[in-house]
Amino acid sequence: MKSPIDKIKQLFNTTPLLAWLLGWLAAALTEYFIGDAVSYYLGLPRIPVLFGCLLALKKPLLIPGATGYFLLIYLLPFFLVARLCRRPANYLASLLARGPVSLAAIIHLALFYLALHIWADISDYRLLLLKLTMVAVMLTLSLNVINGYMGEFSCSHPGFMALGAYTASTVTLRLFADDKLFGAPLLSPALGPYLFPLALICGGIVAALGAVVIAIPSFRTRGDYLAIISLAFLFIVKSLIENLEFVGGPRGMSSQPDYAGLPMVFLGMVSCVWIINNFVCSTMGKALCAVRDNETAAEAMTVNTGKTKIVTFMFGAFWAGVAGGLFAHIIRYVNPGSFGIQRLAEILAMLYFGGLNSVTGSIIGAVSINILSEALRPLELFKWIIIPLLLIMVMLFRPTGLVSFTEFKAEKLMRPRG
Amino acid sequence: MNYSESETKAKKFAVPESFIACIVVITLVVSLGIAADSLAFGRRTIIRIGINAPITGDIPKVGEGTKYAALMWLADIEKNNGIEVNGKKYPVELVIEDNESKAESAVKANTKMITEDEVLFIVGPQSSKQAVPAGDVANNYHTPMISPWSTNPDTTSRRPYVFRGCFLDPFQGPVLANFITEEFKFAKAAVLYDVSSDYPKGLAEFFKQAWEKSHGPGSLVAFESFTTKDTDFSSQLSKIIKSGAQVLFVPQYYNEVALIVQQAHELGWQGPIVGSDSWGSAETVNLCGKDCYGQFFSTHYAAAGAKGATKAFIDRYQKEHGYVPDDVAALTWDSLGLVRNAIENCGRITGRIKKDREAVRDAMAKIKNFNGITGNMTFTEEGDPIKCAVIVRISDKGEYEFYKSVCPE
Incomplete structure (x- = not known):
């Protein structure tokens, strides 16, 4: 019998870096579009800026809200998209693997930058x-x-x-x-x-x-x-x-x-x-x-x-x-x-x-x-x-x-x- | 491992879709449950005031004084159920951030308070090395800020949103030069200062200018320097004693003051030693002892023999925290008083933070003759107050006694 952690690992070990980046982009986009609304319904004063750490330490009453926000906005889209995109991402990655490394690196970096930019745009x-x-x-x-x-x-x-x-x-x-x-x-x-x-x-x-x-x-x-x-x-x-x-x-x-x-x-x-x-x-x-x-x-x-x-x-x-x-x-x-x-x-x-x-x-x-x-x-x-x-x-x-x-x-x- | 193999393996050990579905459902239930009971917090108009203070780092005592003064101010407002603007009372919250006595940390703290906590006004940072870059941030975001203690002209210059709560060094230098001239009728002075620290260096230069203006070039017979964390000043002091100076000016912080004054007396210095507002900490007398008795320095307020509101503040602070507040606490108290005054007179709080910040800034710039515990204040166009300096004598009991007050013409 395998432990639950192994099961989760198993679930994601066919996911390439490209899919993880897409997941990260999805999380950033989710926050960009619905972050404000979600934080409102969770009773948070605004979008938690550092994954809710600052809020949780300052007002312990808001810990459940901050956790909920983290699960909904970051964890869920991140793993969902990473999991769902693994086939097309694997296909793309194998295409890129045939070309020069620098091209593949630039595409990955561009994706990474895009996600960072959207994430940083919030605050x-x-x-x-x-x-x-x-x-x-x-x-x-x-x-x-x-x-x-x-x-x-x-x-x-x-x-x-x-x-x-x-x-x-x-x-x-x-x-x-x-x-x-x-x-x-x-x-x-x-x-x-x-x-x-x-x-x-x-x-x-x-x-x-x-x-x-x-x-x-x-x-x-x-x-x-x-x-x-x-x-x-x-x-x-x-x-x-x-x-x-x-x-x-x-x-x-x-x-x-x-x-x-x-x-x-x-x-x-x-x-x-x-x-x-x-x-x-x-x-x-x-x-x-x-x-x-x-x-x-x-x-x-x-x-x-x-x-x-x-x-x-x-x-x-x-x-x-x-x-x-x-x-x-x-x-x-x-x-x-x-x-x-x-x-x-x-x-x-x-x-x-x-x-x-x-x-x-x-x-x-x-x-x-x-x-x-x-x-x-x-x-x-x-x-x-x-x-x-x-x-x-x-x-x-x-x-x-x-x-x-x-x-x-x-x-x-x-x-x-x- | 090829693609199909890994796929079948994954299926054997877990059912991915139902697993993810489970996570989704649990997350939604948990977060909706929380939402129901935490909606009570809501989003109503709260006036938030940011405090940017060096709670850890080189000068924790300064941070402590700032924080205590701010908490006392908040207690007063809470007793009054908030600040009243245009007939309506708004609750007030303090956002206290530690700037670790570092420039970049002060910038981070200001950015966080402005963009995250949406503060209406920022009080702090105290030292110029943090107030200069933090003032730039506040000005760029059109958020009013007041630094109670920073004496560097750059903090407020060309920054309409930045104010300060104390007088500047170009004022303090001449005040001391004139005081020495009138009080002792001396013609030869010496200066000993820290060349690597912004504040002593600036003040030493302003003093030099003022002294040479009234006594002619060459009247400042010794202009000696050292660097931060030096502890032996005997070579500089010997030179000063040999130069025939009648008075020594030491614009240093409390830890160095004690060493310099004691070493000067050991080497046979007889004349008076005069200091600046950086002597104002209670630690000066604790460290220096009898050597400092009878010396003079200029500062923002005198604790011993204070009257009225100043005395009330000192007594209350001493009762709550166990020691006589130093000038930082008093200046922070006054700065917060100015902030309160500006908010009360800003017309209307709309809840739209950008508009409110503009209104409060304008109200602040218009303040005339604010009656603070460190004197009356009126802001100039640059956001610097016109206020009087106090000359204090350290009494034979080690208390800071009011000696005289010097006002700008």
């Missing part, structure tokens, strides 16, 4: 949360390249992020905005949204240059030394910005133009995941793992360890810089205080929670910690007891994180399952 709070979560994914993943795949312990990620954030903000404010720090714009503001990716890349490049500054002295040693040098770098960047009057000093920079919409941030995150995943699967990535496990042995096997390490470090820093640029344009305010030890602790928590050496792990870590810390917001102080406790549990039972040392294979994920 601006959701939209903001989604954007910040995506930035967190980028940060965690880029730190995973250094702390996970390279096996070093770098503490300078907020510093790279600050470099990226300030560079991108300076570029956009100088070129496209009428700002009191820099005066009238140099280019027409209409060009801004199109050239914004270039500003982000500038931020990334400056962060990568910063990485070279640490890499040259610290890669002569191994182990704790990089941690200390990178920590020092973090402080240097912070006090440098505090003392640079033309970027606002400790007061920070504000009113960056509003370029970081959901499509932009999504594109940034997808290219980050895609490129980093390709990087760690490439020859360079394999060399990197060899360097992590035994540097001398790798050197003996003709791996150019010095070059591998510097390139990787710059690569990780580049994406942290891009993420920083996006962050600055989402919040539309940066100050040096945002890029201190606290930020470092957050990124490290997401990284080790999700798992080292795994693209999937980083995504899971960043998303779960972000959503959790928002969902537990009504608990105020207790939130800071629950989340660290969770981290301790993960470290006790899965010392390398939830999903670690796995490879993220798009083909395998998108394959037909029937």
Whole structure:
């Protein structure tokens, strides 16, 4: 006799990713069209924004209503559509499997984006949360390249992020905005949204240059030394910005133009995941793992360890810089205080929670910690007891994180399952 | 495994359609059952006021003061059965959000309160590093916001929907410079401030400008700085003592004030030490002890020797929470008083939140001579209040005594 859980698993194990995405889209559409009415009849004040978590914690009386809403609007359409669409979806998936992977990936991503867009359209709070979560994914993943795949312990990620954030903000404010720090714009503001990716890349490049500054002295040693040098770098960047009057000093920079919409941030995150995943699967990535496990042995096997390490470090820093640029344009305010030890602790928590050496792990870590810390917001102080406790549990039972040392294979994920 | 094989297997172990049908029925029954008893909550017009406070993070004491003042304000309104607008009473609810003393968290909290909780007015955040970005959000959504404690001009500048409850640093700096000139007749001053923190740095610069304007260039004989979390100030203080300064200005927070004043006395500093409104916390005297007795600072209100409504507030706060409220609590109380005044005079609450927010904002901008516990207030076009500063002397018992009041011309 099989347990009910096995039965349910059995029911859905022929469902491909495409059908799950359609289910998710169906859930988003259901909420979009009848969410308001359903929430009204369930006695909820409005559409619950985070699956009812916030409501349930604030007003326990509304728990049944929030649960009912979750079942009706999310769970039901999600599983129903995923189950019903499995045949056509399997057929489509097998068609796509014959073509190039990138085409299949783009179709899946487009579907995913559509669902996210509809879901985020319900409330601006959701939209903001989604954007910040995506930035967190980028940060965690880029730190995973250094702390996970390279096996070093770098503490300078907020510093790279600050470099990226300030560079991108300076570029956009100088070129496209009428700002009191820099005066009238140099280019027409209409060009801004199109050239914004270039500003982000500038931020990334400056962060990568910063990485070279640490890499040259610290890669002569191994182990704790990089941690200390990178920590020092973090402080240097912070006090440098505090003392640079033309970027606002400790007061920070504000009113960056509003370029970081959901499509932009999504594109940034997808290219980050895609490129980093390709990087760690490439020859360079394999060399990197060899360097992590035994540097001398790798050197003996003709791996150019010095070059591998510097390139990787710059690569990780580049994406942290891009993420920083996006962050600055989402919040539309940066100050040096945002890029201190606290930020470092957050990124490290997401990284080790999700798992080292795994693209999937980083995504899971960043998303779960972000959503959790928002969902537990009504608990105020207790939130800071629950989340660290969770981290301790993960470290006790899965010392390398939830999903670690796995490879993220798009083909395998998108394959037909029937 | 090919397609047909897996299909037959699935059929052997479960009947999918009836299973799904079961879920549907159960969900519907459960949710309709709930709907029946929870419809009583309904959707009626409730005035929601958002409080964006640093309850956890670097400055939890500030968050606590904000929260307590807000709860006292709510208790008053509940005693009165709501706020009366145009002859009708509306119930009031507070939405208190923790901003963790972080900029992005303050932005998230504001966005949530505006779009999810549909608050009519937001009170907070307190520190400028959160109030500047959060003010941008409030202004973009056309939601009125008042920051009781933020002194950075950027918080309200070019933002018609953002107000503040305290005076600004460009006012406080000259007030202190003039006070020292008139009170002690000194000509040489020194400043010691935190270069990496927004508030002390701004205030130090405004003080410098004002001092040099009245005493000529070079009259500020030492302008020394340190960075946040430094604990040893002996090299800066030695330089200050050697420079021949007669008075030392320290625009720092309570934890640093204690260290600086004690170290200055150990090194042989004899002259007075003057501070700014950041000294106003009760902790200053607790940490600093006798070294701070007899020193002066400028602030929003003086607790010792207060009269009238100010005294009533202090006594009530002390009775409920066990300590004398600091300036944050008093300013929050006044900001909430302003909010109440604006709502009462907004004309009509329609229940359509966008329209109501506009009406309340307009009523707020029109407030003239609001009589608060931290002084009389009238808003300028920028949403900054014109109000007086209070110079306080720390008495020999460690109490904050009213010394004199300085008003803008």
